[in-house]
Each structure stands twice: as structure tokens, then as C-alpha cells.
Amino acid sequence: MSCRRSEALASSLVTEINLAMAKLVDIWDSIGIMEDQRVERMQTVKKHIDGLLHSMIMEEEALRHRIKTDIFTSQKQLDTLCLELALEPYKLEEGLTVLQLEKNLRCHVESLQKEKDDRMRELNDLSKRDEKLCVTLCATPYYIPTGSVPSRSQLQELQEHVEKLNKEKEGRVKVFSGLREDIKCLMDEMGHEPESSLEKDSICPDADIFLLTHDNIKALKLLLSQLEMKKESLISAKDKLKERATSLWNRLSCPEPEGEAFREAAMSTLSDDIRRWRGIVEHLEEMQMAQLEVVIDKVRQELVVLWDKCMFGPEQREPFDIHFCDETTEELLAVHDEELLRMKAVYETAQPILEDLEKWKRNWAFFQEFERKAADPARFSNRGGSLLRESKDRAKVQKLLPKLEEELRGQVEDWENNKSTPFLVYGQRVMDFISGQWEEHRQQKDKEKNERMTKKAETSQFKTPTKRPLGMMCAASTPTPKKVKKTPSQLAPRSATASAGSSTSSTSSSSTFLCVPGRPPLSTKRNKTAESSAGPRTPLQEFNSDKKPVPMSYTDFTSELSRKASFDAFLNSTVRDML
Structure with a gap:
């Protein structure tokens, strides 16, 4: 359709030119212009028409050249933009005219250029913010190569x-x-x-x-x-x-x-x-x-209190005794203040151990008190359940003492390892002090037992026999069907001297006391006393010998007490309660 319109326009253009020339000829005829002048005028018309057509042709040729140049430029820009934007190369469509190709390329270039401008503008804004933050934080900016499109x-x-x-x-x-x-x-x-x-x-x-x-x-x-x-x-x-x-x-x-x-x-x-x-x-x-004199006296009193709290022995207090003089000077007060500060520091450092040791001493005093009560026969009156309470308290103390001793042992070892010096109480090491207390207690128990045995032997030896009624003696002459339990003296082996002595005692007293039913002869008690005196040495005798006492702990003490009764081991009230 478009081709027909252009052809029709071209035909109408030729027709109009012919009509225009015919009108010019008629005008020239009416004017009377000669042939030479007509030719000249026609040449002028032709020149004008040729110039116009040539001008138009040149303009159209320039347009065609410009379009081709734009296509080439757009193609290059498009390739560059695709490369910068990391896109796939643009593929040209087939069958397009020059104008369509130019338009498509131009539109695509404009679209990619807009994308590039948006990216660069966003990059610029983000780079400024990043640079400012990196300067403030002294951080490394995010790296994007300069001049490249991100x-x-x-x-x-x-x-x-x-x-x-x-x-x-x-x-x-x-x-x-x-x-x-x-x-x-x-x-x-x-x-x-x-x-x-x-x-x-x-x-x-x-x-x-x-x-x-x-x-x-x-x-x-x-x-x-x-x-x-x-x-x-x-x-x-x-x-x-x-x-x-x-x-x-x-x-x-x-x-x-x-x-x-x-x-x-x-x-x-x-x-x-x-x-x-x-x-x-x-x-x-x-x-x-x-008032130096009064002040120094008070400082000394504070020192004595701290020494007592730290359980210092005479050897530990002796170095400072030279400062307990009558002279009162500022230098003496300074020395006392320095010693007071030192003792406060010592007490503060050793306070946990000292507190645990005080706790052990309190329980040790309870333990000794329970041991004293155990030897008192009046405790069996049991008024108000006191015996049961005493038994429970004694069991608690007996359980607590070894635990406290082990804790003290660990604390003292740590302290001595850190300080590289022994921890002394009353001039001796803690565990030696505790062992000494147990040893002293054991010796006291042995001494009391030996005194009781000695007193019992003396009472049995010098006791005057009382006269029995005649009926009792006659009744005793008849044999009794009951079994008579043998005494320990009859069961245990005796030495020759003890046997002779006991035989004589039994013979001399049998005529008087043999008739008493249910009571062992006096010779039995004497034999028992003799055996005890001639038997193994008592702990007190061991202590009085040249051998030094072996340090004991609560475990050693209870293991000794827990043995069964024999002539080589001694029991006290604690073991009787445990059995």
C-alpha cells in the first residue's frame, strides 16, 4: 500500500511539472518571448529543479549515512555496556530495515545506559557512606575497582x-x-x-x-x-x-x-x-x-589477744619480749604498732585454719567431757532421757572429729606449700599438736585405769572376811544342782608363782566363804589381780619407759578401742557403748 502511494506521488509530481511547464509556455506565448529566450528560461527552470532535487538527494544521502553511523555507534555502545554490566552480548534481529535496526539499538542502549547510571549513582552513595564509616571506625573500605561498573x-x-x-x-x-x-x-x-x-x-x-x-x-x-x-x-x-x-x-x-x-x-x-x-x-x-605509757600498755594487751587467737607458743612470743620494757618512747610505740599490724595480717591470713582448729578444740572438749561422763556410774539414772541424748551427741562428735582432722590436714598442707614454712600452733605443727592431744588423752585413760586396778587390788587384798550365819554355812555344805559359771581366773592360764599364791589364798579362805551360794571365792579376785599385775605391761608403763609415745589420731585411737576384750587390749566406756 505504501509503495503504491509513493508511486502515485511520483506520477503526480511528473504531471504537475508538465502542467507547470505548459503554463510557462502559454505565458511566454502570450508575452511573445522568442525561442532563444524560452530556451534560456527553460534552462533556468531546469536548473532550479535539478538543484532542488540534488539538494534533496544529498540530504537524504546524509540521513542514510547518519543512520548507518548511528547503528554502528549504537552497536559499539551496546557491546561496551554489555561488557561493563556483565551482560550477554545483544543479538540483532533479522529482516529489519535500517531505521528499525537503528531504533532498536538506540532504545536498548538507552536502557543499558540507564542501568549503568543507576548502578554508578548507588555505588557513589554507598561508597561515600562506607568511606565515612571506615574513617570513623578505622576500618577497611569495601573494594570495588575504580572506573568499573559494579x-x-x-x-x-x-x-x-x-x-x-x-x-x-x-x-x-x-x-x-x-x-x-x-x-x-x-x-x-x-x-x-x-x-x-x-x-x-x-x-x-x-x-x-x-x-x-x-x-x-x-x-x-x-x-x-x-x-x-x-x-x-x-x-x-x-x-x-x-x-x-x-x-x-x-x-x-x-x-x-x-x-x-x-x-x-x-x-x-x-x-x-x-x-x-x-x-x-x-x-x-x-x-x-x-599518753604514751597508757597507749603502749593497751597495744600490748591487743598483742596478747592476737597471740592467743593465733595460738602462738612461748617460743613464738619470745622474740618480742625484749620490747616489753619500762621505757616509753615513740620508737617503742612504732615497734608495737608494727608488730600489731603484722599479727593482724598473720591472723587474717591464717583465720580459716584457726577457726577450724577452734572448732576441733571445742569438739575435742566435748569428746573428753563425754569420756569423763562415761566413767561416772550416776549417768545410768537416765532422768529425762539424758543418757540417750548423751549417746547421740557422743556419736556425732566421734564422727565429726576425724572429718575435721582431715580438713585441717588438707588446709595446712596447702598453706605450707604456698608459704614454704610450717604452720605452728603452740610451738608445734598442727597435726603434731592433735596427735599429742590424743596421746595425752590415751595416757590419762591408762593412768586412770591403772589407778582403778591398783585400788581394786588393794581393796581385795586387805578386806576382812565377815562372819556368816550358821545356816548359810550349813546350806553351803550341800551340793547345789545349778551350774557354777567359771571365773576368768579359772579359765585363763596362770604362771607357777601366781598359781601357788592363789592356791594358798583359796585354801585359807575356802573354809569361810565356800558356802556362799552364787558368789565366786575371794581367791578368784586375788588371782585376777595377780594375773593383771603379772601380765602384759599397761600403756602407762609403756609411756614411763624409754620409748617415746607414738603420735596418734582419732582413727588410731578408735581402732585400738574397737578390738575385742582381751588381756592385751583395754576397753573404756566408749567401746562398751559401741559394742
Whole structure:
């Protein structure tokens, strides 16, 4: 259809030219223009028409050339954009005219150029934010080659990097704010004036004065820890001054007006409070100098109390005895104060062991008291269930003592390993002291037992026989059908001397006491006493010999007591209760 219209337009153009020339000829005829002039005029018309057509042809040729150039340029731009944007090369469609090809290429180039511009604009914005955050945080910027067009994945990674830096910045700002606030509070609490540039910058109201770097955070943390240590030092100094003032106040028995200073409220800062307590101490020390003799005497009393608490023996107290002189000087007071501080430090260091040792001593006293009660026959009256309570308490103490001894052993070993020196109580090591207590207890038990045996033997030997009624003697002459239980003296083997002595005693007394029913002869008791005196040596005799006593513990003591009755082992009330 379009071809027909163009052909029709071309035909109409020729027709119009012919009509125009015919009109020109008619005009020339009517005017009377000669042939030569007509030819000249027709040549002019032809020249105009040829020039116009040539001009139009040139313009169209230029248009065609320009379109081809645009196609070539667009093709190159398109290839470049596809390469920069990391896209697949653009494939041209077949069967397109030059104008269609130029239009398609131009539109595609415009689309890719817009994509490139959007990416570069986003890259520019993200790069600025990333650069600013990296400067603030002293971090490494996200690397994208200069002049290159970033891909969508690179822009996404850059966006995530910026968001991560933002979160890091928020966290560091929070840390910085907390550190600076803590530093400011500590300085205000201590009354500390900033000295270094870091201290001045840390309390500066300008929040942007610090770069949020790890080094700056470390510097602020270090400053905070130093200020905390200084605060602890000031608190310790204040406590020492307060303790010193309290000690002096108690020593001097100051009147009530002097004690008003102790009830005053603390000052606004630690430095001011320290200055106040230092003034109080200086005032009390001046008062102390005025009554040296009384003060030194009180310090000595405190020393004796601490020595008792630390369980010092005479050998440990002796080195300081030379300072217990009548001369009262400031130097002597200083020596006493130094010794008092040393003893306080010793007591504070050894307090856990000393407390456990005091606990052991209390339970040891309970144990000895139970042993004493066990030998008292009156305890069987059992009024109000006292015997049952005593048995339960004794079992508890017997269970607790070895446990305390093991705990003490471990504590003392740790202390001695750390201090590389023995832990002494009353001049001897702890376990030696405990073993000595057990050994002393064992010797006391053996001594009491030997005394009872000696007393019993004397009573049996010198007892005067009483006269029995005649009926009892006659009744005893008839044999009784009951079995008579043999006495230990009849069962146990006896030596020749003991047998002879007991035979004589039995013969002399059988005529008098043999008739008594249900009672063993007196010779039995005498034989038993003789056997005991001629038998194995008692623990007391062992102790009185040249052999040194072997240290004992609660376990050794109970293992000895837990043996069954024999002539080689002795029982006490504790074993009887256990059996």
C-alpha cells in the first residue's frame, strides 16, 4: 500500500511539472518571448529543479549515512555496556530495515545506559557512606575497582558491608558512651581532676572528639581500670585511716565530743573524705603522744589477744619480749604498732585454719567431757532421757572429729606449700599438736585405769572376811544342782608363782566363804589381780619407759578401742557403748 502511494506521488509530481511547464509556455506565448529566450528560461527552470532535487538527494544521502553511523555507534555502545554490566552480548534481529535496526539499538542502549547510571549513582552513595564509616571506625573500605561498573551482587555486598559498619558503629558508640560515663562518674566520685589529654578528652562533652577505633576503646578501658584501681586504693587508704582512727579512739578512750567525727556523714568525694580522716588521725596521734605509757600498755594487751587467737607458743612470743620494757618512747610505740599490724595480717591470713582448729578444740572438749561422763556410774539414772541424748551427741562428735582432722590436714598442707614454712600452733605443727592431744588423752585413760586396778587390788587384798550365819554355812555344805559359771581366773592360764599364791589364798579362805551360794571365792579376785599385775605391761608403763609415745589420731585411737576384750587390749566406756 505504501509503495503504491509513493508511486502515485511520483506520477503526480511528473504531471504537475508538465502542467507547470505548459503554463510557462502559454505565458511566454502570450508575452511573445522568442525561442532563444524560452530556451534560456527553460534552462533556468531546469536548473532550479535539478538543484532542488540534488539538494534533496544529498540530504537524504546524509540521513542514510547518519543512520548507518548511528547503528554502528549504537552497536559499539551496546557491546561496551554489555561488557561493563556483565551482560550477554545483544543479538540483532533479522529482516529489519535500517531505521528499525537503528531504533532498536538506540532504545536498548538507552536502557543499558540507564542501568549503568543507576548502578554508578548507588555505588557513589554507598561508597561515600562506607568511606565515612571506615574513617570513623578505622576500618577497611569495601573494594570495588575504580572506573568499573559494579554488578548487582557487588552492590548488594557493599550494602551489607555498610549495614554491618552501621551496627558496629552503634555498638561502639554505646561502648564509648558507657566508658566515658563511667570514667566521668569515677572522677566525680574520687574528686579527681583530669591530668592527661586522654582524661580530658574522655570527659569532653563533644562526642565526635574520639574516633570509634579499637585502640581508643582499649585506651578508655585501660583508663577506666586505672581509675577503678585508684578508687580501690583510695577506699583502702580511707578504710585504713578510719581503722587507725578507730583504734586510736578506742585506745585513748576519747570523750564523746571526739567521737562526733566518726558519726559525721561522708564527704562528697573520696579525696575530701580521706583528707577529713587524715586530719582526725593526726589529731588522735597528737593525743596519743601525750599518753604514751597508757597507749603502749593497751597495744600490748591487743598483742596478747592476737597471740592467743593465733595460738602462738612461748617460743613464738619470745622474740618480742625484749620490747616489753619500762621505757616509753615513740620508737617503742612504732615497734608495737608494727608488730600489731603484722599479727593482724598473720591472723587474717591464717583465720580459716584457726577457726577450724577452734572448732576441733571445742569438739575435742566435748569428746573428753563425754569420756569423763562415761566413767561416772550416776549417768545410768537416765532422768529425762539424758543418757540417750548423751549417746547421740557422743556419736556425732566421734564422727565429726576425724572429718575435721582431715580438713585441717588438707588446709595446712596447702598453706605450707604456698608459704614454704610450717604452720605452728603452740610451738608445734598442727597435726603434731592433735596427735599429742590424743596421746595425752590415751595416757590419762591408762593412768586412770591403772589407778582403778591398783585400788581394786588393794581393796581385795586387805578386806576382812565377815562372819556368816550358821545356816548359810550349813546350806553351803550341800551340793547345789545349778551350774557354777567359771571365773576368768579359772579359765585363763596362770604362771607357777601366781598359781601357788592363789592356791594358798583359796585354801585359807575356802573354809569361810565356800558356802556362799552364787558368789565366786575371794581367791578368784586375788588371782585376777595377780594375773593383771603379772601380765602384759599397761600403756602407762609403756609411756614411763624409754620409748617415746607414738603420735596418734582419732582413727588410731578408735581402732585400738574397737578390738575385742582381751588381756592385751583395754576397753573404756566408749567401746562398751559401741559394742
